[in-house]
Amino acid sequence: MEYFQPIEKPLVLLGCAYLSWKMIRHIWGVLKTFEKEPVTVLVTGAAGQIGYALVPMIARGAMLGGDQPVIIHMLDVASESLNAVKMELIDSAFPLLRGVVATTDVSEACQGVNIAIMAGGIPRREGMERKDVMSKNVSIYKSQASALQQHAAPDCKVLVVANPANTNALILREFAPAISEKNITCLTRLDHNRALAQISEKLDIHVSEVKNVIIWGNHSSTQYPDASHATVKIERGEKRVAELFADDDKWLQTEFITTVQQRGAEIIKVRKQSSALSAASAVCDHIRDWVLGTPKGTWVSMGVYSDGSYGIPPGLMYSFPVTCKNGEWSIVEGLKIDAFSREKMDASARELIEEKVLANSCLY
The missing domain is CATH 3.90.110.10 (Lactate dehydrogenase/glycoside hydrolase, family 4, C-terminal)
Structure with missing residues (x-):
């Protein structure tokens, strides 16, 4: 028996290690079943300054917490800049990021979203009258409201950021009556x-x-x-x-x-x-x-x-x-x-x- 002891001890240790590995895999599998479902977040104007600063914060968990996986939908008219933002999000390898959609199509962008951050809009520039700014934003928010109404999740929460934020939110509510008034807010x-x-x-x-x-x-x-x-x-x-x-x-x-x-x-x-x-x-x-x-x-x-x-x-x-x-x-x-x-x-x-x-x- 003394002759076999040096061989038996490593085998015993190897067997214990194997069982421990199987147990760890089992526990990991159980924990995976409790992982939260991803939340789909829409950011409009995503290639703009606010969007560029915002999307990595969302992907890192600053908005919904460090245990909440997210899928980010990005909408913008500047397709090349938008795709560059998507590339950077992918390159950042955020653990919570489960998917990225970058599109210029408002219907695709609104598909199944749980939270909509409306950062896209026309700002007032030098020489523009208030009515000119309002007219352009009315058109934008009317279109986006209709898309949210048709394609977003029924309990979608909406935050309007683009100015005039309060009135843009009011326009959105007008053309998305299926979204509860309690689910439409603006940023102050x-x-x-x-x-x-x-x-x-x-x-x-x-x-x-x-x-x-x-x-x-x-x-x-x-x-x-x-x-x-x-x-x-x-x-x-x-x-x-x-x-x-x-x-x-x-x-x-x-x-x-x-x-x-x-x-x-x-x-x-x-x-x-x-x-x-x-x-x-x-x-x-x-x-x-x-x-x-x-x-x-x-x-x-x-x-x-x-x-x-x-x-x-x-x-x-x-x-x-x-x-x-x-x-x-x-x-x-x-x-x-x-x-x-x-x-x-x-x-x-x-x-x-x-x-x-x-x-x-x-x-x-």
């Missing part, structure tokens, strides 16, 4: 994030310690960044931002508001291009909170279909404070609105009514 999260950042810089604290600012109204220069309900995390709880500015109470009603309102224009002036990176990041924040939920005690700003809350006329796409749970948003109710805020909120609502009338004149 970038403005919300800018407001948080301005307060954190002013107080010299980390931005994560500030919460519950509000962007009311239109994604335009009439938007109202409101810090009257915002709080800051302190050692044993929270403190209202307004209390921390007691010695400089005018800042929140003057410079803070105008800085947030004009931040996009300031970046264009310095960079010579729009704020694509921060916009893409805000898109991820918006969708992530909408799908996965907002943290307890925290609200965010989203452009949603007004139900008359806070005296805002129903039928407008207006930015409100919202909380999200189980894939649905709810407007935060019961916040006290002072005279200063009321005036700002109503001014933005009036602008949105004017845009709605202008859009309707382009439709019919």
Whole structure:
């Protein structure tokens, strides 16, 4: 027996290794059965600046989480640039990316999508009248709304990014009646994030310690960044931002508001291009909170279909404070609105009514 021991020990070890490998393969097979189904995400204007910054964020899991596989559909009129973006996505070897469709055909792009990020549109350029911009975007969003209506998943969530975002979202809702009004939103999260950042810089604290600012109204220069309900995390709880500015109470009603309102224009002036990176990041924040939920005690700003809350006329796409749970948003109710805020909120609502009338004149 002593003669065979040196041979038996390696055989035993080899057998154990084989059994361990079979067990690992079995466990891996079981785990694979629990892998989430891929979510199909559409990005329009995908070859543009925002699209170029956004699609790798989606593929990396910044929008839906690090355990959610995705299929990305990209739509753009610039086919060569679009195909180059597809090549880069493939070359990046993102573990969560399960497929890429790059197309100039709106019907193909909308096929089976669960989330639609509408970043494509015609921006206002020098010499263009508001009605010219509106007319071109009405045509685009009417066509894309019809395609989503016919080809997207029944519970598709839509986020409109291209400006005029609020009114573009309203047009999309008009021509995609099968998509619930609760599933069509527009982006004001970038403005919300800018407001948080301005307060954190002013107080010299980390931005994560500030919460519950509000962007009311239109994604335009009439938007109202409101810090009257915002709080800051302190050692044993929270403190209202307004209390921390007691010695400089005018800042929140003057410079803070105008800085947030004009931040996009300031970046264009310095960079010579729009704020694509921060916009893409805000898109991820918006969708992530909408799908996965907002943290307890925290609200965010989203452009949603007004139900008359806070005296805002129903039928407008207006930015409100919202909380999200189980894939649905709810407007935060019961916040006290002072005279200063009321005036700002109503001014933005009036602008949105004017845009709605202008859009309707382009439709019919």
